[in-house]
Amino acid sequence: MPRNPDQGRAATLRWHTAAQVLATLRRVPGITRAALARELGLTSGLATEIVARLRDLRLLTEAPAPVVGRGRPTTVLRPHPEGPVVLALALRQEDWRAAVATVDGRLIEPRRRRHPSREPDAVLATLRRAVDRARDRYGHRLRAVSLAVAGAIYDDHLVQAATLGWGAVDLRAVARDTSLPLLLGNDATLAGVAEARAGAATTAGTALHLIVEVGVGGTLTIDGRPVTGAHGAAGEYGHLPFGDRALRCPCGARGCWDLAVDGRALARHLGEPPPVDALSYAWEVIRRATGAPHPGPDPDPRSGRRVPARDGGDPAARRAVDAVAAALGDGIAALVNLHDPDLVTLGGLGPALRRVAGPAFDDAYAAGLMSVHRAQPPPVVAAAFGDEGPLHGAAVLGLDHITGESALAEWAAHLRSAD
Amino acid sequence: MPRNPDQGRAATLRWHTAAQVLATLRRVPGITRAALARELGLTSGLATEIVARLRDLRLLTEAPAPVVGRGRPTTVLRPHPEGPVVLALALRQEDWRAAVATVDGRLIEPRRRRHPSREPDAVLATLRRAVDRARDRYGHRLRAVSLAVAGAIYDDHLVQAATLGWGAVDLRAVARDTSLPLLLGNDATLAGVAEARAGAATTAGTALHLIVEVGVGGTLTIDGRPVTGAHGAAGEYGHLPFGDRALRCPCGARGCWDLAVDGRALARHLGEPPPVDALSYAWEVIRRATGAPHPGPDPDPRSGRRVPARDGGDPAARRAVDAVAAALGDGIAALVNLHDPDLVTLGGLGPALRRVAGPAFDDAYAAGLMSVHRAQPPPVVAAAFGDEGPLHGAAVLGLDHITGESALAEWAAHLRSAD
DNA sequence: ACCTTATGCTCGTAGGACGAGCATATTAGG
DNA sequence: CCTAATATGCTCGTCCTACGAGCATAAGGT
Known part of the structure; x- marks a missing residue:
């Protein structure tokens, strides 16, 4: 039946192991050839053949690897200078x-x-x-x-x-x-895909990524692949009705979580008019809450150093941040109950809200978890890539x-x- | 490296096509050998070899297929009488x-x-x-x-x-x-897995199954596989806080959707005390709402025939059913926004609530959808397997x-x- | 009886995976 | 400095799956 050259079992399987090699190279950039063979369980003969083929195809090159101990030195695999x-x-x-x-x-x-x-x-x-x-x-x-x-x-x-x-x-x-x-x-x-493949969630099989900017977006990833739904439209976490049913969302529905966790929510808690630019408004309120000149997004989110002083800021702004962080933690707990992830990664305003809010976030998160998750609550960590x-x-x-x-x-x- | 007999590429690939054949047999029970080869794109030689192997392994047998037209007759594949x-x-x-x-x-x-x-x-x-x-x-x-x-x-x-x-x-x-x-x-x-593989959601890539009994359970399936989370605990749809935050759930949280869509919700709407057995209580209220002697679970849910009269029942019970069906439709809309499924299958009390409630369910469902889903809302259908x-x-x-x-x-x- | 059609089988070939044996390149230790 | 130990890479023979071509088979249609 398979007369079609790029269909059928053989044609697909031909590239199967080669694709695995490239996937491994991506997961561990700069991996040595020997480590790769160990990782994939390749016999040395097969490693020879496949690496040679990928070299011929200008997909990768080999460079001498720094020597660590005894034994024949191996090579580091790198992308080919004329590769795709x-x-x-x-x-x-x-x-x-x-x-x-x-x-x-x-x-x-x-x-x-x-x-x-x-x-x-x-x-x-x-x-x-x-x-x-x-x-x-x-x-x-x-x-x-x-x-x-x-x-x-x-x-x-x-x-x-x-x-x-x-x-x-x-x-x-x-x-x-x-x-x-x-x-x-x-x-x-x-x-979320980036976090799952190379960021803060690489070790997690099931990971939930949430980003708070104007509203909340995100995705669940399973083994690095996003759950995108039938039409790629999944991930509208912000429009789950976790919020106050009295509030009408621009999306037409009522009680959207969006309205409880972003700059619009902060403005409501402060009794201020709805902001035009909810994102920069939110950063501004966070700044007021800390009293620091600029709490902005972490320059390097991997370093957890810059913890601003919780005291010294505007108490009203702090109360607003606390309330919003609590709404965030509460919703995240519900999503953990729903999806049972290994890990939650937070982007956008999330890490700053949490840092500035003190215990409000963690308390709400812990209180919202079902008992099965209490013994080992999935960690909620800042996204490693930040805005990138x-x-x-x-x-x-x-x-x-x-x-x-x-x-x-x-x-x-x-x-x-x-x- | 792979000295281990049942590891490595070759040992896994050996059974790959055989497993595909069995999966196809399961998807289309009673498939003919010729149809199977077409379905999987097997050459006739490969079909011969694989079927022979599976026959030798007592995994399947062949019986003459009813003849339909010209051509050499083929065989029907059946499980082996001494198979696993x-x-x-x-x-x-x-x-x-x-x-x-x-x-x-x-x-x-x-x-x-x-x-x-x-x-x-x-x-x-x-x-x-x-x-x-x-x-x-x-x-x-x-x-x-x-x-x-x-x-x-x-x-x-x-x-x-x-x-x-x-x-x-x-x-x-x-x-x-x-x-x-x-x-x-x-x-x-x-x-949900049963519905996705052999029930009402066989044609759906992404399907959401929800079952209403005491509370709501369910699962999202992707290509027939359930999204079970890191520990197999995913699917707690009933504990999403879609409901009234003033209500405390036995799970410890507040506002759980559970409390808005089952027998406990019906009792609240009717001003009756919380039922001991919320499930049979709910069936009883549905019966009162229709006036019919017994609306119970459909004997054959595939036939949509038994639509009970909407009039003639107890008006208070009808109003309670309407409110609960609306809470169900509203929550399902939120989940459709979240997961973007091709289809939603409903089990337990769901189909009966929806049938008896008239437009309340559909109105709430339509109103809760985001605009991207309005053009082609995912159908909400009764589960094909019912209690089985x-x-x-x-x-x-x-x-x-x-x-x-x-x-x-x-x-x-x-x-x-x-x- | 023929031809047409659909299907099944045999066999030669291609190519990936595997294992064994050998070759190679380095360090560690005397 | 030489040798043993160690780790890695290569070659080759073998096995197995998949494929395609050609032929065989079993029906219906004329």
Whole structure:
């Protein structure tokens, strides 16, 4: 039956182990060849064959590894200087980011630009220029473009981006007429993927990632893959009715959790009018609560050092932060009861709210857990990538695509035809 | 490296296609050999080889298929009369069920018994006798025991079964000293698996199953596999705080959805005292609301015929049912926003509440959906298996186990050693 | 009786995985 | 400085799955 060259069991299985090797290289960048063989349980003969094949395919190169003890020295596996790359893009409210990713998952040339205009056409034209620049520089090595967007995705289309003020916008213009696949993902989803693959949740099989900015977004990941639902629209944690049913959400429903945990909630607690820019307003309230000049996002979220003084700030702001942090902890507890994750990673305002709020968050979290989770509550930790999560997640999306079994077969055919 | 006989790439791949064949046989019981080859894209030579191997392994037999037109007649694939089986058990509040399942997924000898006593020891001893009986009858053909239990599972242990009045009970006694694996699953989770594999959600990639009895349980399934979380404790939909925060749940939290959608909610709306048996109380209120003698669970839920008259019942009961159905529809909408499923299947009281409530459910469901889901709202349908879901799901769990690649290798070794 | 159609079987070939044996490159220790 | 110990890499023969082509088989249709 399988006359089709890239179908059937044999053609798929051919690249199976090669894809595993590349996945391992991505999980442990700079892994040695010997360690890789151990990790995957490859016999040395098979390792020889597969590495040679991947070298011939310009997917990786070997460099002498630093010697550690006795025994024949091994080599470090690195992406090939003429190997395939993807362009990762992340589109947010006030700026966009771009980076080129190699098969080991490293980002090169990360850039960040503010939108000169927020008009869809202007933004898409800018992104398109980034694609063209990458094509000029990398030529046929560029194999895919992946785009993290702060908006709602449905069946691979952007249907709404509230923070950008966009409705449905056709993003395909970013890669039109390039023959490059354009891979689309929600930014909170992709940030969760980044945490699960290379960030704070690498050891977790099931992880929940939540990001608080204007409202709450996030995703559940299972073994590094996001639970995206039938149309890619899953992850609307902010519109769960965990909040006060008297409050009406712009989404049309009542009692959305969104309204209880972001800048709008802080304003309500402070008796101030609804903020125009809920995100910077929230940072400002957090600043007032600490009395510190600028509590902003951690420059390096991996270091937990900068704990601002809890005293010295504005008591009203502190009470507002406490209330919002409690609503956050309470909701997270409900989601832990629901999903039973190994770990929860928090992004956006989350870590700062928690830090400034003192015990309010932890108390609410503990109180909301069902008894089965009390003995070993899943840790709630700050996201490792911070604001860079969506870009890293987009890179993961693109690399998953180009190192999948079918894309490897394509790349091999591409090389054969180029010679 | 792989000196271990049942590890490594080759040993796993060996059974890969054979496992696919058995999975297909289970998805389409009574499939013909020719249709199977088409379905999996097997060449006729490979089909010959694999079917022959599975025949030799006593996993399936072939019988002449009814002739439909021209061409050489093909055969129907059936489980082998000496092939492996699993014993599926389902443990509920007032009764337990048992059935033996063959590799094509059919249940033979389904039985149902009431608990003579609800003491854990007595119940476990009864289940153990069912295991012994199956062992007597099937001998070495019995390869696993799977158990669906109406309680909370954590790390493969039962930590609580509220409806049975049990705390943590060690269920391993059911299969102790038999060398049979005991596979454990929550009953709502397994009912969802049954719906996704062979019930109302077979065509759905992502499906949400919810069952309303005392509270709400359920599971999300992705391609037929349940999302069970890190410890198998996921699916506590009933303890999401969708309800009135003024109400305290026995779980310790406030506002649990549970309290808004079951018999306890009906009693509150009617101003009656909290019922002792919330489930039969709920059926009784539904009966009062219809005026019909007995609205009970559908005898055949696949036929949507028995729509009771909405008029003629007790108006107060109808209003209570309306309110509860609305709370159900509202919560389901929130979960659709969250998970983006293709389909929602409803079990337990759900279908009856919805049928009796008239538009209250559908209105609340529609009103709670986010706009992205409005164009094509996921259908909410009655579960196909009704009360038999957990038993069928347990059978799926067991059959997945014995038709997995490693278990097939074991079975082959077992046969070799028995000769 | 033929042809048509659908299916099943045999056999030669390709290619991945495996294991054994040998080759190689380094350190540790005398 | 030489040798043993150690870790790693390569080659090759074998096994097994998958594939494709050609042929065989068993029906219906004419």
